[in-house]
Amino acid sequence: MTTRRFWVFIEQVEGNVHPVSWELLGVARDLASQVAAEAEEKGDAVVVEAVLLGDKVEAIAQEALGYGADRVYLIDDPVVAYYRNCPYYKGIAAVAEKYAPEVFLIGATILGRDLAGAVATALHTGLTADCTGLEMGEVRGVKHKLLLATRPAFGGNIMATIVCRQHTPQMSSVRPRVFPMPEYDPAAEGEIIREPLGVTEAGALTCILEFLHHQEKSVDIEYADVIVAGGRGLETPENFQLIQQLADVLGGVVGASRPCIDAGWIDSAQQVGQSGKTVRPKLYIAAGISGALQHKVGMQNSDFIIAINSDPQAPIFEVADVGIVGDLFQVIPAMIAQIEAYQQEAAT
Amino acid sequence: MFHALVAIKQVPDTTNIRIDPETGNLVREGVPAIMNPYDAHALAEAVKWKRKLGGKVTVVSMGPPSFITTIREAIELGADRGILLSDRKFAGADTLATSYVLAAAIEVIHKEEPISLLFFGKQAIDGDTAQVGPGVAVRLELPILTYATKIRAVDLENGFVTVERHTEHWVEVVETPMPTMLTCEKEIAEIPFAPLPDLIRSLRYDPEIWTMSAGPLEFDKQQVGVLGSPTIVFKMGTPPLPEPGEKFNTREVGVEKAVKLALDKAAAAGVLQAVLGGAQ
Amino acid sequence: MNKHIGFDAIVVGAGLAGSAAALVMAREGLNVALVERGQKPGSKNYFGGAIYTHAIAEVLPDFMERKPKFERPVTEAGFWFLAEDGLTKMVTQGGKLNAEPADAYTALRADFDLWWAAQAQAAGALLIPKTTVVDFIRAAGGAVVGVMTDRPEGEIYAPVVIISEGVNNLLTQKLGLIDHDLEPAHQALAFKQVISLPAKEINARFGLPDANHGVAASVLGDVSLGLPGMGFIYTNKKTISVGLGVMLDTLAEYQLRPYEVLQRYLEHPAIAPLVAGGQLLEYGGHLIPEGGWHDMPQLYTDGAMVVGDAATMVNALHWEGTNMAIISGKLAAETALEAHQQSDFSVRTLAGYEARLKEGFILKDMKQYRRFSRFLETHPEFMGTYPAFLNDALGGFFSAYGKPKRQLFTEIYQSLTGRRSLFQAAGDMLSMGRAVLGW
């Protein structure tokens, strides 16, 4: 009997866990269930496990159990108080070599992508970056199911499904907000296993001299509940004011499609799409965005999409839950007024 | 001496990719090939420091002979030497095999002329993997600073570099011993408009071409190309499209009515209540 | 001190005229810089269009062996007269059009110009891309001795410069060879879509046996809302080029948006089936200097010559321009070679360029057609009335109404005279003749 291990890296900074880690525990549980039948046939065990590094972060390990991990490998060491590539990848690679996970998922965040490539190379295995779809499936010539990792390529115009046939772990970095957040079970139980880091401060190679905090908090569109996004149809950068007004009424933030970024109309942090951010708000309003594929892949998982475009053929309508064909300079002011009226009505 | 190594890749301009509606395949006709923009910015920074400290910039790339144009472009932007790692056996490489070939070549270059800093773009715009840089760094056991936005200081005497790199939360100021690898964001440097003499030199420049064995090293054929790649493409397809929702045309029903009908749909789905609840 | 960047000759612009000039000079051993502002040759170039092989052959007799980047040979050519809801075609096939190599091939400029410039490079010219020439370097007496580009340390010296800058004649103006911007009334704005369709589908829709056959059509009438302008359709291998040219002043006067006019054309009941299901690959626009003879700048000065569109070498009625560009480039190059032989780059030698042009067809044609661009302005009926009449007349002729034929002919006759009196019609024909034949 063997144990098939589905691993998730838990990303934390100063004790704050990146939500993608929990999303991945959810998808890892789902993947594990997809091999349950074939594992049972062979008498194999299937487990979901988390890997966590940090300094005094045991509470997070406990939380990981609540989000669905059966077991947490915890490397608690002052050297990894803050993320640095070398100690992190060496510590993780050592634990992975010891327990031989079958699948290893890492959030495709800035930190995660820095880490994943290094771990994969150290373990001499394959890594599929920036995935938006995962499933366990049959692959010809392989006796057990493999991880089928799907990712957009070429600016989101193509979806490629990648497999790693003979090497383990099968690694993927996964975009935030692609998978839903799992239920949290405060009563969940499981094991926390402490592992040594095996890297001293001297071996860390780099030294962080200081942290510079952003002067102004950049707009965080990735986890916003409401995004109002503008495209070329706005015609001028000044017209983002109108988008901002609508976003304000809805308590949301402003996003943009690539042409606006290319034209320098708005900060690239606000770009939604393949070359920007993947978002999954409760409400996404696309105004004057034609809906090139590269934009759609970044927002089509939104819970509800309203598209406003003067061209009834605009591809954005293909992904919209509801569309308004018309001049956005007329539609948006009307929408603002109606939402305000709606709010007042709801308040009384 | 300051010696910067810059790894560059030629990529199809992804803003111009389209899919053949009949076959579902990628149409490459009419798609311009460009230097990966992140690499170009990394190169610009390398050249800036060369101009400041004296020294040399070497560029290296792995790809088919058509990549020569991109190497020439690097010369135009101020690189001194260009090496193209090109062999049909390298084809089909995933990031692991690519990092092997680059690391092996860089090791040889380093032996000839010790490298101070390695510059990579943060990712290539065709694959967007951001894996090759970290992979090469691990193979060469070099410190790596990804998402570098600024080089504050290069201390050749003591062998240290101070770099700003951004994370999701803040900008870190990091010091590491050289040689070190940086994967660079676009803001690390503006791409300069090359002087005419540099452009003319680049037009006449023939890069060195290293193949499996014709070059200063022999590559391990188990580690290159398809053989050295653990991942394979299982299938390709166009992204699936959901069922489109209803459209209301302002020309037909008027602006007010169209907006109302749309918002009613959002309300019926419970969305409006959910988000406005949060706004109050 | 920077070392001088020096050449025997500089060509500004790697289009059809420029690359032809560079090729001819480099082949004779001159050290030639071919300066192109685009990312590569063809990046900035745009046309309907078709390339005429007689001009290519004059520069490069063995061109067919060098695998020119043609699309399809033009095996069917003609006029399509578009009424509001109908189409009458006057086309010719076979005969001369079946020659091998063909008289004309459809082409896409991004491909063709790259190939054409590569022939100049193969002859030894140095192509310097991504560099915009902004001014000239002049000797004390005013003679051109080089160009200034927009790059740092961007001066290039040469005793002779061939200006192949295209319709936006900024440099030609800078040299004082023409003292005014071209007038909107003499410029056609051409705009088109390149639409992707499977080759088989193109063959079927245009009635072509295979991809070695192609159509070039001039489309008149409703295409430009009956206003001065002309549409076109060219079949390429796996794409079709559909667009039109409308006089710039017409667009301004009638407040027409080019893309709306083009979309209307694409939606025309006779055109829509030809483009149905196709994917837009590229839209764009370009000016055509249709002023002809009257707008032609002085063609040479000390140390410089002007070729191609910059010299307004376009024959609007025949859609000719590419051939005139190539020939003018060749003739300027031959003049530059003579100047090198005589070590005299002044107007004394360079006047030979105009003399060479006069020997060939270009200046003769331009002179003959000198009234044509004005003709369209003053005779809009050729754009509206006559195409509509033709459709009515032929439509009537080939319909069985169950009426006496005499009545039919009366109706046809009236459909003309209702639009234009016979006297006016006769006058129109006379003016047309004058414009075309140069009476």
Next chain:
Amino acid sequence: MKRGDAFSVKKLPAQLRESLPAVYVDDWLVSIKYFVDEEESHLKIQEDELCARCEDKPCLYFCPVNVYTLGSDGRIQVAYQACVECGSCRVGCPYDNIEWKLPRGGYGVAYKFG
């Protein structure tokens, strides 16, 4: 201002005017490859005042890529990024009010088909 007199607005018959379909040209522009010069616009309006006085503002119509639009403040906005360098505005501006340069070498439109 010789060119200022060159055209006077003429009325298109209503039937023809109505036959013109509305086109959202931005959707066509995505088919065009540009190397945008972020640093400098090659098109500049010299005097806003002249544009304000220009009655017909033909640039709003004839530009094939809709570079010129009327801002909400009544000023002409110039989206030079979309320019295909045809030169229509250069010769067509009635008051010669557009400073028209070629983009820097390598920048601007780069036709893929032409």
